[in-house]
Amino acid sequence: MGLRIYNSLTNQIDEFIPIEDGKVSMYNCGPTVYDYFHIGNARTFLVADIIRRYLEYKGYQVKFVQNFTDIDDKIINRANEEGVSASQLSSRYIEAYFEDSEKLGIRPADVHPKATDHIPEIIQLIERMVDKGIAYEVDGDIYYRIHKFLDYGKLSNRKPEDLLSGARVGIDKRKENPRDFDLWKNVKPNEPSWSCPWGCGRPGWHIECSAMAIKHLGESIDIHAGGQDLQFPHHENEIAQSEVLTGKTFARYWVHTAFLRIGGNRMGKSEQNFIFVRDALKDHSAEAIRHFLVSAHYRSPLDYNATSLSDSDSAIRRLNNCLERIGPYSELADSEVSTSDSEITRAAAEMLTNFELAMDEDFNTALAMGEIYKLVGHVNRFLTQEKLIQVDRVALGIAYQSLIKVCMVLGIYSELESIPNGNTQLVDQLMELVIDIRNDSRLRKDWVMADKVRDRLHEVGIELRDTPSGTNWEWRGD
Ligand SMILES: [Zn+2]
Numbered sequence: 001m002g003l004r005i006y007n008s009l010t011n012q013i014d015e016f017i018p019i020e021d022g023k024v025s026m027y028n029c030g031p032t033v034y035d036y037f038h039i040g041n042a043r044t045f046l047v048a049d050i051i052r053r054y055l056e057y058k059g060y061q062v063k064f065v066q067n068f069t070d071i072d073d074k075i076i077n078r079a080n081e082e083g084v085s086a087s088q089l090s091s092r093y094i095e096a097y098f099e100d101s102e103k104l105g106i107r108p109a110d111v112h113p114k115a116t117d118h119i120p121e122i123i124q125l126i127e128r129m130v131d132k133g134i135a136y137e138v139d140g141d142i143y144y145r146i147h148k149f150l151d152y153g154k155l156s157n158r159k160p161e162d163l164l165s166g167a168r169v170g171i172d173k174r175k176e177n178p179r180d181f182d183l184w185k186n187v188k189p190n191e192p193s194w195s196c197p198w199g200c201g202r203p204g205w206h207i208e209c210s211a212m213a214i215k216h217l218g219e220s221i222d223i224h225a226g227g228q229d230l231q232f233p234h235h236e237n238e239i240a241q242s243e244v245l246t247g248k249t250f251a252r253y254w255v256h257t258a259f260l261r262i263g264g265n266r267m268g269k270s271e272q273n274f275i276f277v278r279d280a281l282k283d284h285s286a287e288a289i290r291h292f293l294v295s296a297h298y299r300s301p302l303d304y305n306a307t308s309l310s311d312s313d314s315a316i317r318r319l320n321n322c323l324e325r326i327g328p329y330s331e332l333a334d335s336e337v338s339t340s341d342s343e344i345t346r347a348a349a350e351m352l353t354n355f356e357l358a359m360d361e362d363f364n365t366a367l368a369m370g371e372i373y374k375l376v377g378h379v380n381r382f383l384t385q386e387k388l389i390q391v392d393r394v395a396l397g398i399a400y401q402s403l404i405k406v407c408m409v410l411g412i413y414s415e416l417e418s419i420p421n422g423n424t425q426l427v428d429q430l431m432e433l434v435i436d437i438r439n440d441s442r443l444r445k446d447w448v449m450a451d452k453v454r455d456r457l458h459e460v461g462i463e464l465r466d467t468p469s470g471t472n473w474e475w476r477g478d
């Protein structure tokens with residue numbers, strides 16, 4: 001069976017058929033870079049990352065684009081507060097995005113376009129709309145004539161009238177229709193601006209995404225993703241802008257991620273109830289945070305509470321313990337020994353099949369992860385009950401490889417995680433203790449003990465270096 005995706009455009013689960021066989025173009029609305037991102041934001045980036053990984057797992061060649069909104073009211077206000085330029089502020093948080101997303105195991109997109117690098121493309125789209133009578137100018141502002149796009153509202157099933165209550169839209173008497181939304185804003189004091197055929201100004205938020213998606217992926221794309229809050233009006237406006245010009249379906253599948261909640265409310269900057277990813281990473285490994293974020297299906301709300309990340313820490317430890325125990329058999333997995341009668345081989349094959357069935361049905365990571373832990377439980381029971389013969393060892397090697405394959409899709413396994421990210425402080429303290437013990441041995445001229453400590457550390461991948469200023473240690477990582 002093939003992949004099926006819940007499509008917000010059709011309000012149903014649709015079979016996934018890409019425009020071009022074997023290839024997928026995918027756009028995800030990226031962050032507005034005026035601050036660090038929190039784990040609620042991380043959920044939408046992670047969902048896009050996992051969709052991309054799973055598409056690749058299925059053999060698709062994916063081109064994935066995620067933008068930076070680097071010009072926006074929030075950026076300008078924050079920059080003015082701090083007395084820096086908007087571009088200095090956005091550069092700082094773009095860098096922070098890359099740092100935090102890398103730590104979280106979110107792969108960089110193929111292209112990370114910035115809105116301010118696409119001003120000519122944005123102006124060109126707006127000019128075409130003005131020429132066609134779809135957009136009009138008032139005092140240097142350009143507005144989209146919403147009644148010109150008859151399909152307006154097809155994504156969100158909302159009417160143009162709802163735009164009046166949109167958070168980013170105020171009532172402006174200069175507009176022909178109060179529901180018309182802005183494509184370009186005339187220059188204001190203390191704001192960055194670019195010259196354009198109507199004077200000087202800066203782009204509106206919605207047109208940026210249309211311009212960047214079209215430039216990097218073409219006029220029709222396969223999958224457009226983003227947080228649930230972007231469906232209206234942002235994505236609706238992206239459709240209106242793009243389709244009115246191209247006459248083509250802008251995006252065939254619209255994927256919207258539900259909110260992360262805390263205390264029953266959406267986690268968000270405006271709610272002041274968020275936890276930055278970089279803070280969460282001080283106490284928890286990246287794999288545990290990812291584990292937590294994929295523990296629910298992406299369309300279901302997920303609740304964050306005090307125990308949710310600790311529960312994920314324990315689950316990841318259980319997974320890693322199992323992988324560590326059966327890892328040594330992995331090189332046997334390709335041997336000639338027939339394991340068709342082994343219950344472990346059967347369980348591993350069943351896990352793979354069920355994992356794919358779960359992911360094929362609208363990326364159900366919750367069910368997929370359940371299958372992984374079912375196999376972990378099976379393997380652990382097997383290891384306690386059986387006396388291992390060669391067939392068992394080969395079967396455990398196969399189970400190991402199957403688990404690694406699917407854990408890589410969910411990003412809950414990292415080859416370099418033997419020193420868990422979140423416990424670096426503890427590791428530092430333990431290493432200080434071990435080095436102290438070794439130094440005491442050396443002072444007592446107990447060379448046997450001192451060498452034993454160094455050799456045993458070497459076995460677990462840690463190298464000691466004696467320098468004139470003391471002993472340092474280094475994680476070799478293999
Ligand atoms: Zn967008």
